[in-house]
Amino acid sequence: DGGITQSPKYLFRKEGQNVTLSCEQNLNHDAMYWYRQDPGQGLRLIYYSQIVNDFQKGDIAEGYSVSREKKESFPLTVTSAQKNPTAFYLCASSLTGTDEKLFFGSGTQLSVL
Amino acid sequence: KQEVTQIPAALSVPEGENLVLNCSFTDSAIYNLQWFRQDPGKGLTSLLLIQSSQREQTSGRLNASLDKSSGRSTLYIAASQPGDSATYLCAVRRDNYGQNFVFGPGTRLSVLP
Numbered sequence: 001d002g003g004i005t006q007s008p009k010y011l012f013r014k015e016g017q018n019v020t021l022s023c024e025q026n027l028n029h030d031a032m033y034w035y036r037q038d039p040g041q042g043l044r045l046i047y048y049s050q051i052v053n054d055f056q057k058g059d060i061a062e063g064y065s066v067s068r069e070k071k072e073s074f075p076l077t078v079t080s081a082q083k084n085p086t087a088f089y090l091c092a093s094s095l096t097g098t099d100e101k102l103f104f105g106s107g108t109q110l111s112v113l
Numbered sequence: 114k115q116e117v118t119q120i121p122a123a124l125s126v127p128e129g130e131n132l133v134l135n136c137s138f139t140d141s142a143i144y145n146l147q148w149f150r151q152d153p154g155k156g157l158t159s160l161l162l163i164q165s166s167q168r169e170q171t172s173g174r175l176n177a178s179l180d181k182s183s184g185r186s187t188l189y190i191a192a193s194q195p196g197d198s199a200t201y202l203c204a205v206r207r208d209n210y211g212q213n214f215v216f217g218p219g220t221r222l223s224v225l226p
Contacts, residue, residue: 004156
């Protein structure tokens with residue numbers, strides 16, 4: 001079945017540590033996205049990528065980094081510069097047409113030890 | 114700056130009731146609007162997408178309407194079932210580069226058997 005796989009489901013970060021969240025899709029979508037979800041708030045866009053080897057900052061990119069070396073993969077690194085990383089992280093993908101639906105992975109819950 | 118709000122934040126109804134969820138946005142210059150469903154600890158599932166030129170979309174027991182001029186969308190759920198219990202989020206697409214959505218905080222729906 002086609003879909004988006006995020007791993008791990010739960011992740012714990014120590015102070016000063018960088019951690020990487022994995023996102024893989026087999027939907028043959030060109031566009032991929034990372035969103036952050038905090039309790040009681042809407043999702044906020046961290047980074048997005050329309051094609052391989054190109055990505056753009058979203059609204060809250062500070063303290064995060066991404067790469068897009070393969071169409072299927074869009075890993076997100078939460079760096080030590082992100083001072084409040086505890087949140088639910090969601091990866092999404094879509095085709096690049098005007099009215100295309102977003103498809104989401106099942107998310108990664110990141111907590112600080 | 115586009116802002117999306119959803120009222121009420123939570124709603125509890127008995128099984129079988131018809132119900133309406135509300136979504137408001139501040140900037141009427143949108144490309145489309147999507148309604149999503151999110152189960153606890155899970156990713157989002159797209160329910161309906163309404164293009165900016167459309168007034169409504171229907172899928173099964175769900176009907177979504179869009180009034181751009183007033184900055185409002187509603188999601189109507191007919192004959193609600195316990196399985197409809199989830200958080201429902203709306204999101205508006207704000208530009209023509211990538212699926213850059215602004216999300217509302219969601220309405221948490223509980224359908225009681």
